[in-house]
Amino acid sequence: MTNIVIQVTKYIMLVLILLYTLATYRYLTLKTHKGRNRACGMQLFCMYALHLTGYLAIILYTGDHTMFYFYLAQVVFFTLYLVLFRVFYKKASRLLINNTCMLLAVSFIMLTRLGPERAIRHFIVTAAAAAVAMVVPVIVKRMRYLWRFGWLYAAIGIVALGAIFAFSTVKHGAYLSFDIGNLFSLQPSEFVKITFVFFVASMFQTSISFKRVVVTTVAAATHVLILVASKDLGAALIYFIAYLLMLFVATKSYLYLFGGAAAGSIASVLAYKVFSHVRVRVQVWKDPWMDANGDGWQILQSLFAIGSGGWLGAGLYQGMPEKVPVVRSDFIFAGISEEFGGIFAIALILICLSCLLQFLWISTWMDGMFYKIIAFGLAAIYGAQVFLNIGGVIKFIPSTGITLPFVSHGGSSIMSTFIMFGIIQGLYILKQDEVDRIEKERQLERRRQALYAQRYGKGPAGPRQSGEGRRGNPSGRGTNKKG
């Protein structure tokens, strides 16, 4: 009987996430406020309903009534998050807020199913991170001088990464994190990627002379090399991709893009030759069966999980995701795919893709070079992270050991993702403000013209450029102004 309930909830959740995904893409195509609001409403309905269905299944299956309170706490959290964002940041991108909640809801259900204790801890960390990150948009919006600190960002980044390389503990064969007490471990590379983006944006905002490019590249390469030395190859790859794309956006030079890509390829081959753990990863990717009990174990277990779940999934508690090593963090996609199904997993990819599209859209939209590069850099980081994570889990590419933003367990990952989304929100709000102001000025101008015509008869008003009023906006080299 329980099994039937589990199966029914499985189908309900499948339908809900499909509806949600549909609403997400409707939102992206719609232009009117009314239509978008309706799409957002649909999203929120699906999110809450899916969250409820998931926890109903959990409570029914485990018979653990305390889970009900855990569920309520989450509902309160989501509601507070949504309401506070609406109150403080009326102009924020609702799509990103809703996606955040949806990804978290799926994550909470899966993590609770995998083990309530750690799920509760993760929830607390998430809530704290969300609260802290609440101030990020306002910082981005108000502190217009963030672009002045170029070298400071680089210094922070290099010191933090260097410290980790020098002092940290080894986990899964890599120097990743500081342990703070027993409770908490801090993974600086998650945060440094943000200072890294700010650093590159600051450097290129004032100049893209060859000298500047060389200097910046050297500093960026230092970041990457420390990560490589720490064996955090996934992060190294993300930094590298992000830098290359930011360089391209700043300079529009295909030479840099392809030259960089070529250099990256050569570096990968070198890494393959030099580092045994790189070779292992690649070999395991090529043929996991060769060492099925050893290095191939993880990816095989992941493939078993995904394959056994099939398109429709096994249903909550009906699979064996716990057989997949690190299923909570890096390999959570395998667990989700097993129990929620392949279709659900694809919907999840599409939701991540919609976040990426929003990031990219904001990037092309921003006028100032500094903000443009930041948005693009964050988009590159987010996109690369999702791609490397999921691609690794499904053996599309060699596994690099990184988390899936908002879905994976892990405080540093959650915190840095919240900050990234917060920055993007800040940029979005900046732009919205500007649009509104221009709109207002236009209205004012129109009214003034009307008044002028009324008073002095027909005659042209003095031509006034409406975009002049921007103050203190770091608009880069003065190019790219759209007016």
Added chain:
Amino acid sequence: MVMFLATIAYFSWYLVVKSKDTINSSYNARLNTFSEKVVRGEIRGKNGEVLARTVEDSEGNEVREYPYENLFAHAVGYSDSGITGLEAAAGQYLLTTHLNLLDQVNNEMEEVKNPGDNVVTTLDPYLQQLAYDALGEYNGACVIMEPGTGKILAMVSKPDFNPNTVSADWEWLISEENTDANLLNRAAQGLYPPGSTFKLLTTLEYIRENPGTWENYQYECEGSMTYGDSVMSCYNNHVHGLLDLRLSLANSCNTSFATIGQTLNLDSFHSLCESFLFNKELPVPEGMEYKKSSFVLDGSSGLSERVQTAIGQGRTMISPLHNALITATIANGGTMMSPYLVERVESPDGKVVKQFMPQSAGKLMTADEAATLTNFMVAVVNEGTSPSLQSDSYQVAGKTGSAEFSSNKEESHAWFVGFAPAENPEIVVSIIYENGGTGGSVATKGAKKIFEGYFSR
């Protein structure tokens, strides 16, 4: 963006195409838990005969029953004390149910397990029994295939065991005193020197290296010859006299082939053998356990090894299944068909869930080459070493072999590979008798029984 879509595409591809094979692995712990919800389905013969089924014993426990007892021991395998054969390879199908949804819900309500899907194999109990009887008391193996499709119609390995009592007999089966290795499926996992059956490939290599002139090949057999410091002799020092290539094969003339072996380009011989899957994975269905055949001769090998290898001795090793594949390739006009054992998967209410189709594993020789070899193999029966296989109602094409496995020349395994009818092959037989004695007599007799039985049905 493109990367994301590529990821989705790969993910879908994995789920549609690849995942069935991947998850059907003994490393996948999920397989065991399926049996908590599903009663293992039946394994059936070609015509629906039950080869394995799950029944309840008097105490209500599920027991796996094998009505044919020892007959299918290796092909079907067992699922107690480990899991082998089709029980392992088709385990995923047996433990998945495609029963209609209504009945499934009904079973769920009544807390009854759903019956798993049934697997219909290509195995033909009639032929399996023929092969089993043909082997008689000998240790050895026999594979019968359909050359045009790659269907394995029979696969026997001896000594065998009774899968119904494998748990009870387990201690004995794996004990050190028992040197029979009953559990080993010799048909796919046993490696033997191919003996004279290998001369088929030596012949093919000679034909390829001497296009247009091989028909002029002549050799005067004097019963023995010297090479280096050693002597090579024909079976019983028989003097075959003047031979061309066809009669060299028909009479399995060692000295003639030793001479040919000395002329061959060893690197191209090596690559020919690799194209016939020596040292390579065989195109067997996923989950089938087998051993890779080996061929070590190359340009750096010495004279003795060249000569020995050309007549099928030396360090070359082959499984009966692989030898059946090579023979089937000749029978099938040069195209190797991937062997398979599962014909289709059916839901408990009889609907076809999955149908397996014949698949080509590659065109390994031209139709002309295949016809030439067939012609030579007919000569083996009509003019050469195996006259007892002559029949009025069908024409056999074959090749015998005796594979020496020790320094004592009297001790050797007896091989036969062949097919019938030669002009339109229906079945391929590959049979080996361990310690069956020299010459082809034991193996030829066994093959005769199988062909007689097949054509008299």
